Amino acid sequence: MGDLRDLYQEVILDHGRRPRNVGNIAPPCSHADGYNPLCGDKLTLYLRIEDDTVSDVKFEGAGCAIFTASCSLLTEALIGKSIEEANELCRRFVAMSTTPVEEECDTEGLGKLGVFAGVREFPARVKCATLAWHTFENAVRGSGESAQTE
């Protein structure tokens, strides 16, 4: 059993309380909505993409600390990345958060985002951590479809 402190670490508490890059981008190159019907977590993610690079990401949303911190850390992690790098990071983040607890999970190269590995102890909360990342993938695809957990 992991200590709860593994999950509610200073990074999550800090970004949960004071999320970075909140707001919208007008006009965005792309945006997408995400919704978690179980918890009521809700967000809209706005992207600016220039020369195949994520030049800006902002979000508007409301939800629990894990969700809010995940949105905030996503914006910090993805700004300046190429689309390809950003998509790869999304894939790795989701893979880490959904690795079964009894298995070793790979946090290599995830930096601060590694704190979200603690969410695996609380399966009901995994979606709070992953919603923003799924929403980003949708926004990049520019499909306009909204991400929904479940």
Place this chain on the structure above:
Amino acid sequence: MSRPDPSACLNLSSSRTRQLLVGGMRQDFPIFEHPMRGKRLVYLDSAASAQKPQVVIDTVQRFYTEEYANIHRGVYELSEEATQIYEGNREKVRRLINAREIREMVYVRGTTEGLNLLAATFGRQRLGEGDEILLTEMEHHSNIVPWQMLCEQTGAKIVVAPITDDGALDMDAFEKLLGPKVKLVSVAHISNALGTVNPVKEITRLAHDKGIPVIIDGAQAVPHIAVDVQDIDCDFYVFSGHKIYGPTGIGILYGKAELLEQMPPYQGGGDMILTVSFKGTTYNEIPYRFEAGTPDIAGAIGLGTAIIYVQSLGFDAISAHNDKLLNYGTELLQEIPGLRLIGTAPEKVAVLSFVMDGIHPHDIGTILDSRGIAIRAGHHCAQPVMERFNIPATTRASIGIYNDKSDLDALAEGLREVRRMFG
């Protein structure tokens, strides 16, 4: 029978009653022998579903081990015995809610099915274009959505009686809304999100003065208070077995016999018919007309034992235990900085719903979970209540007969930890 009925040893005794008032009935519930997250389980989610006492578990196990067969079918002894036990349980339910007749007890899957049955039969028969169904703002989704579905089919419309800031039903507004178009009133006896006890007898009298039938959703009431459907005089009363320490998958729809008799059947199938031919079918009498197919026989039998178990403690003691913990818990929670209770009506049961400044209920729930404390975080299937109080969700601690003061101490300690973490 080789072994005695597990519930045979349960009679109302002052020592059991005393035990409830002193420390709660934890030792009757085997789930508490198992730790949660390595800690003593502090179960504060009985409003969602109650734990099961050993005697209920034994009853169900004995039924499957020694007495099982389908009911109403076999001519052989085992089936006749199963039928007798199953039918005998209706009498236990009748006594629980003090109904007039056994045939007024319809077995259903739970409150949700009972309300859907009423919407599809009674509602479908009686409501038309422009008619109104009067509900309250504090209803559970299962007492909203079936009526919305009925409105789509019939052109009827829902009107909603508001609640006051402390979470009580606004009776003045309720009375005003009881206009000439209202053809049906359906109200929770006790709100699962707020704990408010509604004045159902008064509500029924006001509606009956205008000739309007009344349905009461008793899901949260039967575990806590002595219910007397003849005294309330409601036309229908619905509840679930799993919230009164019985199995899941079984519940009861009570209806006045004269009304049940006029209602069309709900589902078609075996048991609900007298004769079937391709030229036509004649329906069985009540309550069987509403009980198509093989029911949850073991569930019904477990429910019978749960009722005997609860009655062996007595509702006076259950209410006193509940009031004691409500007062104790309310005081403890009010000492937590930045905590606001949602639902403080003068008449309420031990449901402690609250919000904390700047902290989301799901974070509270997870931190408490890590300490072995089970509470509910969310909208409690009562989104209109959340809207009324302009909050997305609450954290809710609710009490059962196995709880005692130490459970609430653990909750308060957990909430102080939450406060410390979030600053």
